[in-house]
Amino acid sequence: xxxxxxxxxxxxxxxxxxxxxxxxxxxxxxxxxxxxxxxxxxxxxxxxxxxxxxxxxxxxxxxxxxxxxxxxxxxxxxxxxxxxxxxxxxxxxxxxxxxxxxxxxxxxxxxxxxxxxxxxxxxxxxxxxxxxxxxxxxxxxxxxxxxxxxxxxxxxxxxxxxxxxxxxxxxxxxxxxxxxxxxxxxxxxxxxxxxxxxxxxx
Amino acid sequence: xxxxxxxxxxxxxxxxxxxxxxxxxxxxxxxxxxxxxxxxxxxxxxxxxxxxxxxxxxxxxxxxxxxxxxxxxxxxxxxxxxxxxxxxxxxxxxxxxxxxxxxxxxxxxxxxxxxxxxxxxxxxxxxxxxxxxxxxxxxxxxxxxxxxxxxxxxxxxxxxxxxxxxxxxxxxxxxxxxxxxxxxxxxxxxxxxxxxxxxxxxxxxxxxxxxxxxxxxxxxxxxxxxxxxxxxxxxxxxxxxxx
Numbered sequence: 509x510x511x512x513x514x515x516x517x518x519x520x521x522x523x524x525x526x527x528x529x530x531x532x533x534x535x536x537x538x539x540x541x542x543x544x545x546x547x548x549x550x551x552x553x554x555x556x557x558x559x560x561x562x563x564x565x566x567x568x569x570x571x572x573x574x575x576x577x578x579x580x581x582x583x584x585x586x587x588x589x590x591x592x593x594x595x596x597x598x599x600x601x602x603x604x605x606x607x608x609x610x611x612x613x614x615x616x617x618x619x620x621x622x623x624x625x626x627x628x629x630x631x632x633x634x635x636x637x638x639x640x641x642x643x644x645x646x647x648x649x650x651x652x653x654x655x656x657x658x659x660x661x662x663x664x665x666x667x668x669x670x671x672x673x674x675x676x677x678x679x680x681x682x683x684x685x686x687x688x689x690x691x692x693x694x695x696x697x698x699x700x701x702x703x704x705x706x707x708x709x710x
Numbered sequence: 711x712x713x714x715x716x717x718x719x720x721x722x723x724x725x726x727x728x729x730x731x732x733x734x735x736x737x738x739x740x741x742x743x744x745x746x747x748x749x750x751x752x753x754x755x756x757x758x759x760x761x762x763x764x765x766x767x768x769x770x771x772x773x774x775x776x777x778x779x780x781x782x783x784x785x786x787x788x789x790x791x792x793x794x795x796x797x798x799x800x801x802x803x804x805x806x807x808x809x810x811x812x813x814x815x816x817x818x819x820x821x822x823x824x825x826x827x828x829x830x831x832x833x834x835x836x837x838x839x840x841x842x843x844x845x846x847x848x849x850x851x852x853x854x855x856x857x858x859x860x861x862x863x864x865x866x867x868x869x870x871x872x873x874x875x876x877x878x879x880x881x882x883x884x885x886x887x888x889x890x891x892x893x894x895x896x897x898x899x900x901x902x903x904x905x906x907x908x909x910x911x912x913x914x915x916x917x918x919x920x921x922x923x924x925x926x927x928x929x930x931x932x933x934x935x936x937x938x939x940x941x942x943x944x945x946x947x948x949x950x951x952x953x
Binding site for chain 1: 732733734736737739740741747927929930931932933934937938941942945946948949950
């Protein structure tokens with residue numbers, strides 16, 4: 509087999525894998541079902557004692573990327589600064605920021621590893637384009653931790669999470685001012701450097 | 711190596727990018743409805759020094775002590791201590807529920823006090839929650855002042871206290887008048903301040919020990935820990951005032 513042919517094969521494989529990884533997820537019927545399905549799957553993974561930590565992380569990551577929108581989370585956290593980035597920077601930032609949020613999420617999930625998900629309320633707003641799903645997680649001491657999810661009805665994809673609030677503290681609001689300040693000082697390279705630094709700490 | 715470069719390139723290339731405009735408009739409308747809260751922070755340079763002192767105090771004193779405390783104190787005892795202190799300070803939520811004209815919560819907190827003080831072994835066990843379905847309301851004077859329309863004033867981060875505002879200083883001061891310790895120890899001729907501060911320190915230390923992982927993660931959860939704590943304080947406080 510000549511080198512040219514082999515290279516062509518590798519390229520085809522890379523494109524195929526990349527497309528497979530990025531293929532749109534199954535359209536979600538409604539926001540409540542999206543959260544209920546993802547939440548119950550995550551809880552059953554966390555409760556599964558036969559699974560190792562890395563296997564749990566892998567499975568939860570898959571659900572996370574199907575349920576949470578990388579681009580919308582990035583837009584919500586950066587707001588006006590998002591428009592100042594180039595297309596490639598937007599994509600790269602969205603990937604890094606989603607990875608950071610995933611690590612943040614996994615870290616907190618492990619604290620609540622024996623819980624039950626309660627859907628408190630699901631409201632669609634802005635002519636069915638945005639929704640708020642209010643959930644609660646019962647903690648081992650009986651208290652309920654409130655976690656609310658904001659979802660966007662992505663055309664041709666379905667409902668995906670773009671923001672969430674844990675016990676009154678909203679992800680986008682909390683990170684907005686920090687990211688704005690980093691962008692002001694170090695522009696996009698500053699954002700990238702800081703995100704990579706934090707991801708390494710998990 | 712080349713394979714990884716190709717893979718990264720194509721992954722980025724095929725990463726779906728959806729229309730920004732509609733979502734941006736919706737996001738702006740949502741944010742206008744819920745604007746990013748701001749608090750005046752003219753003492754920021756001093757607050758940042760205090761913040762650093764508190765962080766060092768946490769890392770080198772509080773955290774090691776809390777680890778030992780968690781090791782020797784069973785979780786049910788920690789929860790019991792937390793329940794007892796809340797029960798002992800019940801006049802605070804009862805009075806503030808009345809100030810906020812929330813008779814329902816005043817009634818619930820009074821019922822909680824009666825049930826937990828008796829069946830709940832002097833407040834050690836929170837039996838009112840599972841038995842009556844009455845959860846803690848956590849109503850206090852800072853919340854009453856916020857509901858009455860008083861602003862935060864300025865932000866502060868004093869040593870050994872953490873995030874707070876001028877309004878909270880008045881709130882905590884007023885709450886002292888509803889604490890039984892203030893009157894019990896005054897009447898017996900002992901300086902009540904020590905007891906009030908002692909109980910306050912115990913309550914907060916116990917709470918930190920119970921949630922040690924959350925405090926410990928501050929530096930990896932945030933790009934700027936000072937800003938992160940301030941933002942979380944503002945959002946929590948707003949949520950409390952809205953209740």
